[in-house]
Amino acid sequence: MLACAAACAAEPATVAVKAAHMVDVRNGTLVDHAVVLISGDRITAAGSELAIPAGAQVIDLGNKTLLPGLIDAHTHITGNPEDAGYSLIAKSVPRITLSGARNALVTLRAGFTTIRDVGADAYTDIGLRDAINDGDVPGPRILASGPPLSITGGHCDETMHAPEYKLTALGVADGHDEALKVTRRNIKYGADVIKICATGGVLSFGDDPRTSQYTLEELKAIISEAHRLGRKTAAHAHGGDGIKLSVLAGIDSVEHGSYIDDEGIKLMKEHKTYLVPTLYLGDWLIENAEAIKLPKPLLEKARVVLPAARGNIARAIKAGVPIAFGTDAAVYPHGLNAREFGVLVKLGMTPAQAIRTATVNAADLLGWSDKVGSIEAGKYADLIAVDGEPLKDVKTLEQVQWVMKGGAVVK
Incomplete structure (x- = not known):
């Protein structure tokens, strides 16, 4: 005990x-001769040529x-x-979760210290989040949704089994009452965010990405209940009607937006x-469809x-939609996020x-602007370093x- 106390005192x-x-991400400018001061898991100061306190541990990253x-x-x-094919049917929940632990480490080492997970069956993302928070496995900070909500036969009702098996995805909810129940159940089991499949999708059978699935009334029920219980909401929405209905119902984010x-x-x-x-x-999937045995439909x-x-997203960007x-x-494989x-x-x-x-935009969406997204006093000491100048070439972020993460070097 005395040895531990002495060692701790020496730190x-x-x-x-x-x-x-x-990089000052708010202003899009470069700060030279950067110094970031950290105590515990938080940043205490950041700027150019800051005085370094006597006895501080110095990590010098040179020209990075x-x-x-x-x-x-x-x-x-x-x-x-x-x-995306049928191989998932043969995977157990424990196997899926352990694969997620590997993916979490790969993602963290790629420089993504915070993620929002928007759809995992059997609450596997919530279990992984808790394991990371408890220090059992390394990984990014996770806001997790658990099973996404879907109409029967919708994009997120992806059991792929024949009808005689009578299997239904955990997130399936039809009508006002079921939608409320599943929203509340997800929150009961730890969901940070409620994910809704508001239109058809690409990697699902028998639906059309251009068509809406939930009605306005159902969307309002889910979103208002999630907000009442302190959770944000995200809508998988490719098609125009699904996008519009989700926005009118009060959704916090629209995912994909392919046909906006x-x-x-x-x-x-x-x-x-x-x-x-x-x-x-869109690049990776089509190029690798044969290798992953993506079903033809x-x-x-x-x-x-x-x-x-x-083309549609380019118009939305030009028009000033928040991104x-x-x-x-x-x-596509985790770790290629950048x-x-x-x-x-x-x-x-x-x-x-x-x-x-x-950075700042994603932090705002997640409701974590006071925690992450910029190098500022009071934020988590989540930092990355790259060679080159990302403000000139964003591809430097791929390396x-x-x-x-939180003051601890993980790569």
């Missing part, structure tokens, strides 16, 4: 991280550039690309609703929907704007060299 009270540069830990607001951390039209853009701007486009997957949908999404960063990681930045820039964003989507 420096402050950690100082030095780097040649630091510091940024806040990145945020991915649309992941499926316990999923993998091959799950002028009316949808207008509504999202008026309501300050975040759009979370997931675009890089799903590939046919992907070849139509995913290219169309880019938060999301990837749909699991549709490839989304390059697509955002291709569609009209500056590198600074693209970086903001995964994160150093990662700190």
